[in-house]
Amino acid sequence: MIDIRAVISIIIYILFTPMISSLISGIDRKVTARMQGRKGPKIMQPWYDLLKLFSKEAAVVNRIQKILIIAHFVFALGSGVILFGGGDLLLMLFSLTMAEVFLILASYSVNAAYSEIGAQRELLQMMSYEPMMLLCAVGFYLTTGSFYVSDIIRTSFAPIVTMPGFFIGFWFILIIKFRKSPFDLSTSHHAHQELIKGLTGDLSGRLYGFYELAELYEKVMMLAMVGLFFLYDNPVSIIYAVIAVGAVMFSMSLIDNIFPRVKWELLLKYSYIVTLFAGGANLLILSLFL
Amino acid sequence: MRVSKSPWLLHYDGSSCNGCDIEVLASTAPRFDVERFGIINTGNPKHADILLCTGGVNSQNKDVIRQIYDQMPDPKVVLACGICACDGGIFKDCYNILGGTDKVIPVDVYVPGCAVRPEALIDGVVKALEILDEKERAFKKEGKRSLTSSEYKALLEEKAGESETKEDTDASES
Numbered sequence: 001m002i003d004i005r006a007v008i009s010i011i012i013y014i015l016f017t018p019m020i021s022s023l024i025s026g027i028d029r030k031v032t033a034r035m036q037g038r039k040g041p042k043i044m045q046p047w048y049d050l051l052k053l054f055s056k057e058a059a060v061v062n063r064i065q066k067i068l069i070i071a072h073f074v075f076a077l078g079s080g081v082i083l084f085g086g087g088d089l090l091l092m093l094f095s096l097t098m099a100e101v102f103l104i105l106a107s108y109s110v111n112a113a114y115s116e117i118g119a120q121r122e123l124l125q126m127m128s129y130e131p132m133m134l135l136c137a138v139g140f141y142l143t144t145g146s147f148y149v150s151d152i153i154r155t156s157f158a159p160i161v162t163m164p165g166f167f168i169g170f171w172f173i174l175i176i177k178f179r180k181s182p183f184d185l186s187t188s189h190h191a192h193q194e195l196i197k198g199l200t201g202d203l204s205g206r207l208y209g210f211y212e213l214a215e216l217y218e219k220v221m222m223l224a225m226v227g228l229f230f231l232y233d234n235p236v237s238i239i240y241a242v243i244a245v246g247a248v249m250f251s252m253s254l255i256d257n258i259f260p261r262v263k264w265e266l267l268l269k270y271s272y273i274v275t276l277f278a279g280g281a282n283l284l285i286l287s288l289f290l
Numbered sequence: 291m292r293v294s295k296s297p298w299l300l301h302y303d304g305s306s307c308n309g310c311d312i313e314v315l316a317s318t319a320p321r322f323d324v325e326r327f328g329i330i331n332t333g334n335p336k337h338a339d340i341l342l343c344t345g346g347v348n349s350q351n352k353d354v355i356r357q358i359y360d361q362m363p364d365p366k367v368v369l370a371c372g373i374c375a376c377d378g379g380i381f382k383d384c385y386n387i388l389g390g391t392d393k394v395i396p397v398d399v400y401v402p403g404c405a406v407r408p409e410a411l412i413d414g415v416v417k418a419l420e421i422l423d424e425k426e427r428a429f430k431k432e433g434k435r436s437l438t439s440s441e442y443k444a445l446l447e448e449k450a451g452e453s454e455t456k457e458d459t460d461a462s463e464s
């Protein structure tokens with residue numbers, strides 16, 4: 001049986017995410033600019049960037065690169081479809097991992113120095129956030145008794161009540177996921193030019209556009225995960241979720257602006273410590289007492 | 291959608307005195323903030339729409355400039371910033387200096403000044419955006435591409451050959 005509500009939310013997700021996500025990124029850039037005492041770009045600047053990329057010519061290095069980037073995009077989109085369709089959280093995470101793997105392969109395939117360093121660092125980043133992601137899925141299962149998003153949002157209380165540790169851990173890996181300053185090792189936003197854009201260094205024009213589009217979809221997906229901690233069987237909880245998402249986005253901009261980037265050793269150390277103490281402790285308590 | 295709404299800029303420093311480079315950086319800092327036009331100072335030629343050159347061209351960096359220019363995807367524009375990038379400036383007579391940026395790649399906008407002021411630089415970028423729009427239209431309609439550096443080189447040699455023969459005939463006439 002096809003669930004009509006799931007279909008509608010999938011369609012809304014696919015159609016409106018690029019716009020909404022651009023708006024979120026635009027606000028992020030504006031807030032960043034204001035923090036630095038600048039005027040900042042227009043609110044919809046990421047949207048213009050995206051449209052521009054699609055109107056430019058793409059210097060495709062080899063044919064496999066093109067296929068891999070499209071696969072990256074399709075899997076990133078697909079994992080969002082699973083999430084918004086109320087599907088299996090684990091499946092969504094694995095699909096997201098697949099998307100990342102395709103991106104890394106695309107970077108390796110061009111055989112260029114900076115892309116390669118970028119790809120290596122991306123692997124390290126994946127290593128550091130993947131355990132926490134999976135732990136979150138387990139946490140949701142222990143709290144609500146199901147991996148299905150459609151069941152998770154129908155519980156009688158907000159999952160954050162029993163999984164604050166998971167939330168802290170997830171918030172931490174979001175910094176890595178959003179490529180924010182202390183941990184934007186593989187590629188970088190704005191004026192940081194250390195690796196000549198590393199991972200994305202050899203993508204141009206339309207191909208880079210696909211990468212950016214996948215990023216936009218992923219961003220909304222991650223924020224939806226944040227919302228998932230707050231949603232329960234009461235429409236009022238949507239307001240809590242929106243407030244939480246806003247707060248998380250603001251904290252991301254803040255952190256981006258006050259911390260210098262770190263080396264990869266520190267990235268691994270910090271993320272494992274947080275995973276162990278926030279996620280692990282919470283998991284222990286949950287599995288002992290629930 | 292127009293490229294000029296989100297022009298990404300690549301800054302290349304040839305053999306300059308660094309005066310102009312400081313001014314380029316100054317224009318991305320809070321006081322002048324070029325990001326309000328959507329300009330991002332990217333370090334990657336493959337993402338860039340505008341190539342901003344400062345300083346003259348010497349025999350060592352001429353191939354570097356050519357390579358960077360050729361790696362940029364169409365439509366693209368080149369901005370020569372500072373008098374050094376326009377024609378060699380105070381270094382013009384040095385033995386290693388070939389001249390301005392237009393000795394190796396086609397330049398669309400020349401911004402004079404020593405050092406170029408951020409106001410002039412931003413003005414130049416805005417000029418370049420108009421040209422970028424035109425180029426984008428031509429690129430979309432007729433598939434017209436910018437000259438590659440080797441085509442430009444051939445063009446320059448042809449021109450030089452013409453003027454040489456002209457000078458020859460002038461000389462023989464007198």
Ligand code: SF4
Pocket residue numbers: 305306307308309310311344345371372373374375379380403404405406
């Ligand atoms: S134009 Fe003047 S300030 Fe600029 S690089 Fe040349 S000498 Fe330096």
